[in-house]
Amino acid sequence: MMIVTSQAQLLRDIKAVLPVAQYQAVAVTDNGLEALRLVHRVEPDLLIMGWSLKGLPPDSLLDNLLEQRLCPVMTILAQDELNWLPEVVNAGAHQILLAPWRAHDFLAAVLVAERNFSHDRKMVAEIRLLEDELTTRRLVYRAVLTIIQQFGWEEEKAYAALRKRAMEKRKSLRTVAQEVIRRAWFPE
Numbered sequence: 001m002m003i004v005t006s007q008a009q010l011l012r013d014i015k016a017v018l019p020v021a022q023y024q025a026v027a028v029t030d031n032g033l034e035a036l037r038l039v040h041r042v043e044p045d046l047l048i049m050g051w052s053l054k055g056l057p058p059d060s061l062l063d064n065l066l067e068q069r070l071c072p073v074m075t076i077l078a079q080d081e082l083n084w085l086p087e088v089v090n091a092g093a094h095q096i097l098l099a100p101w102r103a104h105d106f107l108a109a110v111l112v113a114e115r116n117f118s119h120d121r122k123m124v125a126e127i128r129l130l131e132d133e134l135t136t137r138r139l140v141y142r143a144v145l146t147i148i149q150q151f152g153w154e155e156e157k158a159y160a161a162l163r164k165r166a167m168e169k170r171k172s173l174r175t176v177a178q179e180v181i182r183r184a185w186f187p188e
Contacts, residue, residue, distance in 0.1 A: 002042060002071075004061070005050030006030035007078060010099070014048060014076070017103040021110045032056025039070055046110065048074045051081045051088070058084075062091045069124065072117035074109055076101075094120070136174040143177035150186060161187035 001023040005011055011028065018024055023046060027038045033055040039047060047065060051058045065073045075093040077084060079100070088096055095113035097105065140162065147158035165185065166176045179185040 001046045002027040002044035003048050004035040006052045007050050010050050017106045020103045021107050032061040044071050046072050072113040074113040139177040143180035
């Protein structure tokens with residue numbers, strides 16, 4: 001776990017309850033830029049950040065961490081930072097914990113942060129698969145259109161020629177479609 005905060009009391013509170021969550025602090029800093037560097041070097045399982053930081057505004061740090069999706073990010077807001085709550089919620093931290101809190105609150109927050117991070121990663125993977133499938137469909141459609149324009153064939157016949165070539169050459173339909181688009185192959 002990595003802790004990013006400049007508040008000494010928050011740091012003491014977190015370190016006191018780390019054993020409850022079965023974590024240990026591997027890096028501690030109060031500087032946002034240093035935190036970004038450490039996340040890449042240390043690769044923590046969880047990052048806990050306060051909202052009072054030096055070097056880089058906390059909202060920029062949170063945006064960077066969430067965009068890179070390297071680990072779950074839990075934000076802890078002290079009582080004097082509660083006015084930042086809407087901004088932290090909109091930024092999309094995996095979990096937010098408000099002071100004052102108890103050890104069991106901390107444990108629950110860690111578990112929710114880990115679950116939300118896992119869910120976030122799964123959704124990103126699914127989106128990538130869908131985007132890849134959409135790209136493939138677009139390429140196949142362009143290839144079919146190219147064959148139709150070149151030979152005047154029906155759509156079904158052009159698509160069947162693509163499938164036949166893919167099966168004969170043991171290539172993906174996407175690869176064959178790209179060959180047609182690049183004019184590297186045409187059906188006979």
